[in-house]
Amino acid sequence: xxxxxxxxxxxxxxxxxxxxxxxxxxxxxxxxxxxxxxxxxxxxxxxxxxxxxxxxxxxxxxxxxxxxxxxxxxxxxxxxxxxxxxxxxxxxxxxxxxxxxxxxxxxxxxxxxxxxxxxxxxxxxxxxxxxxxxxxxxxxxxxxxxxxxxxxxxxxxxxxxxxxxxxxxxxxxxxxxxxxxxxxxxxxxxxxxxxxxxxxxxxxxxxxxxxxxxxxxxxxxxxxxxxxxxxxxxxxxxxxxxxxxxxxxxxxxxxxxxxxxxxxxxxxxxxxxxxxxxxxxxxxxxxxxxxxxxxxxxxxxxxxxxxxxxxxxxxxxxxxxxxxxxxxxxxxxxxxxxxxxxxxxxxxxxxxxxxxxxxxxxx
Amino acid sequence: xxxxxxxxxxxxxxxxxxxxxxxxxxxxxxxxxxxxxxxxxxxxxxxxxxxxxxxxxxxxxxxxxxxxxxxxxxxxxxxxxxxxxxxxxxxxxxxxxxxxxxxxxxxxxxxxxxxxxxxxxxxxxxxxxxxxxxxxxxxxxxxxxxxxxxxxxxxxxxxxxxxxxxxxxxxxxxxxxxxxxxxxxxxxxxxxxxxxxxxxxxxxxxxxxxxxxxxxxxxxxxxxxxxxxxxxxxxxxxxxxxxxxxxxxxxxxxxxxxxxxxxxxxxxxxxxxxxxxxxxxxxxxxxxxxxxxxxxxxxxxxxxxxxxxxxxxxxxxxxxxxxxxxxxxxxxxxxxxxxxxxxxxxxxxxxxxxxxxxxxxxx
DNA sequence: TCGATTTCTGAAATCGATTTCAGACTTAGG
DNA sequence: CCTAAGTCTGAAATCGATTTCAGAAATCGA
Numbered sequence: 001x002x003x004x005x006x007x008x009x010x011x012x013x014x015x016x017x018x019x020x021x022x023x024x025x026x027x028x029x030x031x032x033x034x035x036x037x038x039x040x041x042x043x044x045x046x047x048x049x050x051x052x053x054x055x056x057x058x059x060x061x062x063x064x065x066x067x068x069x070x071x072x073x074x075x076x077x078x079x080x081x082x083x084x085x086x087x088x089x090x091x092x093x094x095x096x097x098x099x100x101x102x103x104x105x106x107x108x109x110x111x112x113x114x115x116x117x118x119x120x121x122x123x124x125x126x127x128x129x130x131x132x133x134x135x136x137x138x139x140x141x142x143x144x145x146x147x148x149x150x151x152x153x154x155x156x157x158x159x160x161x162x163x164x165x166x167x168x169x170x171x172x173x174x175x176x177x178x179x180x181x182x183x184x185x186x187x188x189x190x191x192x193x194x195x196x197x198x199x200x201x202x203x204x205x206x207x208x209x210x211x212x213x214x215x216x217x218x219x220x221x222x223x224x225x226x227x228x229x230x231x232x233x234x235x236x237x238x239x240x241x242x243x244x245x246x247x248x249x250x251x252x253x254x255x256x257x258x259x260x261x262x263x264x265x266x267x268x269x270x271x272x273x274x275x276x277x278x279x280x281x282x283x284x285x286x287x288x289x290x291x292x293x294x295x296x297x298x299x300x301x302x303x304x305x306x307x308x309x310x311x312x313x314x315x316x317x318x319x320x321x322x323x324x325x326x327x328x329x330x331x332x333x334x335x336x337x338x339x340x341x342x343x344x345x346x347x348x349x350x351x352x353x354x355x356x357x358x359x360x361x362x363x
Numbered sequence: 364x365x366x367x368x369x370x371x372x373x374x375x376x377x378x379x380x381x382x383x384x385x386x387x388x389x390x391x392x393x394x395x396x397x398x399x400x401x402x403x404x405x406x407x408x409x410x411x412x413x414x415x416x417x418x419x420x421x422x423x424x425x426x427x428x429x430x431x432x433x434x435x436x437x438x439x440x441x442x443x444x445x446x447x448x449x450x451x452x453x454x455x456x457x458x459x460x461x462x463x464x465x466x467x468x469x470x471x472x473x474x475x476x477x478x479x480x481x482x483x484x485x486x487x488x489x490x491x492x493x494x495x496x497x498x499x500x501x502x503x504x505x506x507x508x509x510x511x512x513x514x515x516x517x518x519x520x521x522x523x524x525x526x527x528x529x530x531x532x533x534x535x536x537x538x539x540x541x542x543x544x545x546x547x548x549x550x551x552x553x554x555x556x557x558x559x560x561x562x563x564x565x566x567x568x569x570x571x572x573x574x575x576x577x578x579x580x581x582x583x584x585x586x587x588x589x590x591x592x593x594x595x596x597x598x599x600x601x602x603x604x605x606x607x608x609x610x611x612x613x614x615x616x617x618x619x620x621x622x623x624x625x626x627x628x629x630x631x632x633x634x635x636x637x638x639x640x641x642x643x644x645x646x647x648x649x650x651x652x653x654x655x656x657x658x659x660x661x662x663x664x665x666x667x668x669x670x671x672x673x674x675x676x677x678x679x680x681x682x683x684x685x686x687x688x689x690x691x692x693x694x695x696x697x698x699x700x701x702x703x704x705x706x707x708x709x710x711x712x713x714x715x716x717x718x719x720x721x722x723x724x725x726x
Numbered sequence: 727t728c729g730a731t732t733t734c735t736g737a738a739a740t741c742g743a744t745t746t747c748a749g750a751c752t753t754a755g756g
Numbered sequence: 757c758c759t760a761a762g763t764c765t766g767a768a769a770t771c772g773a774t775t776t777c778a779g780a781a782a783t784c785g786a
Contacts, residue, residue, distance in 0.1 A: 019743060029766045034744055044764065059514060061491045065431035066742035069771050074428065076492075084457045090447040094474055101473065101485065106492055109472040110464065111457055122464065128424045129439075129469055151422065238660050264656075271660050293627075294657060297601050297634050382773060392736045397774055407734065429772035432741050732783070740774080752763070 017060045026054040037062065068130065077320055078108040078126035079135040080119055082205070086236070088290050088309045089137065092159065095313030096135060103321050105132075114202035120145050127152045133320035139164040140206040155323035159312050160207055162334045171315045171333040175207050178305045178337045179214030182287055183259060185339065187222050189347045191257040191285065194219060195248040196226060197269060198261040199236045211261040211289060230255075234265060241268020242275075249276070256284060256348035263288035263295050263304055270298060270344065281346035291340055301342035308335050380423045389417040400425065431493060440683055441471040441489035442498040443482055445568070449599075451653050451672045452500065455522065458676030459498060466684050468495075477565035483508050490515045496683035502527040503569040518686035522675050523570060525697045534678045534696040538570050541668045541700045542577030545650055546622060548702065550585050552710045554620040554648065557582060558611040559589060560632060561624040562599045574624040574652060593618075597628060604631020605638075612639070619647060619711035626651035626658050626667055633661060633707065644709035654703055664705035671698050 023030040028051060035043050036051040043051070054060075068074045077100055081089045097107045108126055112119035119136075123145060126134060134149065136158040146166040149156050158164045162174040186194070198212040199205065212231070219226055229251045234240035241264060249255060260266035266288030270280055278284045280300060288295060291306035315333055323329045386393040391414060398406050399414045406414070417423075431437045440463055444452040460470045471489055475482035482499075486508060489497060497512065499521040509529040512519050521527045525537040549557070561575040562568060575594070582589055592614045597603035604627060612618060623629035629651030633643055641647045643663060651658060654669035678696055686692045 016742090030743075031745075031766055031768095032764090035765085038744075042764080047764085061487075063432070063742050064492045065428050065437065066771090067744080068428035069426070069432050069742080069773090070744045072771075084447065084453040085450065087448065087450065087453075090450075090453040093472070094447045097472060097474060101488070104488075106471050106488060107473070108469050109456070109460060110470070111460060125464070125467075125469060129427045238656055242660075267657070268660065271662065274662060293601055294630070297605075297631065299634065299637060379772090393773075394736055394738095394775075395734090398735085401774080405734080410734085426772050429741090430774080432743090432772080433774045435741080728786090730784085730786105732781105734779105734781075736779085737777090739776080742771105744770085746767105746769085748765105748767090750763100750765080752761105754759105754761075756757100756759085 016063065017058045019060070019062070022051070022054050022058055022060050025058065026051045073324075074130045074132055075104055076106050076108060076129070076131050077133040077135065077317075078110065078123075078129075078131040080110045080112055080122050080126070081137050082114045082202075083111050084109075087292050088160075088307055091309040092313035092316075095310040096317050097313075099314045099317035100321070103317075105317075105321070114205060116140070116142050116145070116203070120148070123148060127154060132324045133157075135159060135316045135320065136168070138206050139170070139210075140203075141166065141168070155320055157316050157319045157323075159316050160307070160309075161210070163332055169319070169329070169332050171319060171335065172312055173307055173335050173337040175210040176214035176217070178339070179211040179259065179261070179289065180218040181214075181339055182289075182303075182305060183215050183218035184222075185341070186257045186259070186285060186287070186345065187218070187224075189257075189285070189345065191348050192224065193252065193255050193257070193348075194224065194226060194230060195252060195255045195258045196231045196260075197234055197241060197244040197248065197258060197265045198231060199234050199240070199265060200261070201233055201235045208261040215259050236262065236264060238264050238268040238271070241265035242272040245269040245272040246276070249278075257345070258284065258286045260286065260288050263290040263292045263302060266302055266304065266344075267294065267298065270302070281344055283349055285345040285348070287345055291338075295340075296342065298344065300344045303342045303345040304340050306338040306340050308337070311335055379426065380421045382423070382425070385414070385417050385421055385423050388421065389414045436687075437493045437495055438467055439469050439471060439492070439494050440496040440498065440680075441473065441486075441492070441494040443473045443475055443485050443489070444500050445477045445565075446474055447472075450655050451523075451670055454672040455676035455679075458673040459680050460676075462677045462680035463684070466680075468680075468684070477568060479503070479505050479508070483511070486511060490517060495687045496520075498522060498679045498683070499531070501569045502533070502573075504529065504531070518683055520679050520682045520686075522679050523670070523672075524573070526695055532682070532692070532695050534682060534698065535675055536670055536698050536700040538573040539577035539580070541702070542574040542622065542624070542652070543581040544577075544702055545652075545666075545668060546578050546581035547585075548704070549620045549622070549648060549650070549708065550581070550587075552620075552648070552708065554711050555587065556615065556618050556620070557587065557589060557593060558615060558618045558621045559594045559623075560597055560604060560607040560611065560621060560628045561594060562597050562603070562628060563624070564596055564598045571624040578622050599625065599627060601627050601631040601634070604628035605635040608632040608635040609639070612641075620708070621647065621649045623649065623651050626653045626655045626665060629665055629667065629707075630657065630661065633665070644707055646712055648708040648711070650708055654701075658703075659705065661707065663707050666705045666708040667703050669701040669703050671700070674698055 019030045019033050022033045036048050084090050100107050110122035133155045137160055139161045158168050158170045160172040161170050164170045196215050199208045216226055232244040232248050234244045266286050269286050273280050273284055280286055288302050288304035291304045295302040295304050319329055382393045382396050385396045399411050447453050463470050473485035496518045500523050502524045521531050521533045523535040524533050527533045559578050562571045579589055595607040595611050597607045629649050632649050636643050636647055643649055651665050651667035654667045658665040658667050682692055
């Protein structure tokens, strides 16, 4: 009664259909079957159809290991993101996968939890798997990682940043410039007393660090440099946004504008502001970064910076596909971000100097 | 001046270090090197160390394609999710990847956009890649897909549901039971006039369909079956939650409780309720499903069902690792969900019959 | 010291698909 | 009708690591 198929202990139970089986059935050589599959145009149509029928009949699929061995190409790309919990990374990965899939590539995924050591391990494992290309996130990558990539001579691109060191090409936005612009916008509205909430705790989060620098630079240039207590460092979470705002307003009750380096922090800050009875934007302007789906639905809708995550993912895919094929590729791609002015920001109630025009609220 | 390394056009530029190179350097045969790597214990220690040194010197890593070809094992698992945009799937995938990585497996990822045809294509592609196991989502899978899996005799598990047809094992929660409980809770609070907002538009979203059925069943059992106009079908988005609520209240202005099949819809509904000047929960109770991070931070915090996504991901990984190794595996695993009573739900203002006790608000 | 075990190591076959090379067949031109 | 050019197809080598099988070396007992 050996009816129930035992789970194959070593090799497969029903020996896989091989190219030779198809060849025999179709009365041709394995070479011809291979040609039908790989270069259909060089096989006589009627023969091609006949072989095709048998391929379908037997439900034959090529063994990718054998294929990869012979061709040296795995048709596989790997991506290492800090985490998938952030919608912005998930969106990028999804776009990346979709574009790769269209070109017959399959995507390995790994996550580093913002830990450079883990990133290195995962990369090692991916390289051993013979990936043809690798997508990273951010600009902070250790020397070891770079030399590993170089040694493996695998095309690489890093994402979500405008440039990265070590000769690694990048595709993304200029984070510093984005917050600089955002800050300048708030300055133009008439704000003078700022606070910043930044998730710069994780060592490898260069993006948020760049964003914080953008804020600082703009304010320094305006002659209003931030004091350390005007900057609250946080981890990434909504709850941290809440506590950060509370702390900020404890130290500086007269703050009129709070710039956050992520929407999550900003949303947390807004929730806390509401709880503290502060009207947004009347008494407090709050801005975020990322433009997550929820940002537009907040009450009031959140002023933020929109990051073209899907475009980044697609761009990274295209870059690698070209690089793998040996086509020329750009050094780096800087994508435009978009400042999205919504109603969580407005001129301060009692502006030091009156806003330039009467109803210059937003937009 | 051929200094700048041209991107390898066909094969690798610097020919990969092979096992034979190591063998030659160490003055042994390739077989010995292989043994050092795979069965170190059967090689004389001093020889083993010598070979090891050369392996490190040459930075040799095995070609995984050749290895997979010979052994028939890729040490690779694939997952197909509807989308990564939903935090709940992203969280599950992350946990899945982490657990797999610990066991030396690498994860292929693909997404179906709730399209069964795409799911089938991606699966086909994954199977051709020789994956050792596959993780799916949900219970609606076409016959074709099931026969493909059977034919490939690849271990499979489906996630986020308590059971699936076609002999596919599952790990997840009982969605129908969860909404049934949620509905019964609202009934106990004294609600009589219900509305449901369900994202059942996508053909393959069996989870939300099960959730809707749970609501319907509970209300039928209570003698309050939902009329078709009391059910608003939506796609998955916050904006749809808004418009759904508006439509629901247009048709049934006296509704006191709205049950949504996802938090996103519920959050949209809450936003719209606020805009319409309806107090939540005083005049309208709203509940969600998923317990996304934001749910607890809403104002008022959202009553919802918590789904153990990370546990599902880990469980799926463990299942496959065992199944691949030939170890015995459970038929299915039903994980507990958790009803999280927060303040978006309360007894109706003018309950048909008074709530059983005076201050039976929630929890 | 010699033969019998036991322990290690190496030669060679193998996994399955791809591709070169050359041969067989078809078609066109004279 | 025959040769030349062109079109297809098949035999066999190849990719790199693993593993069987058998032989060489080392160990042990007598």
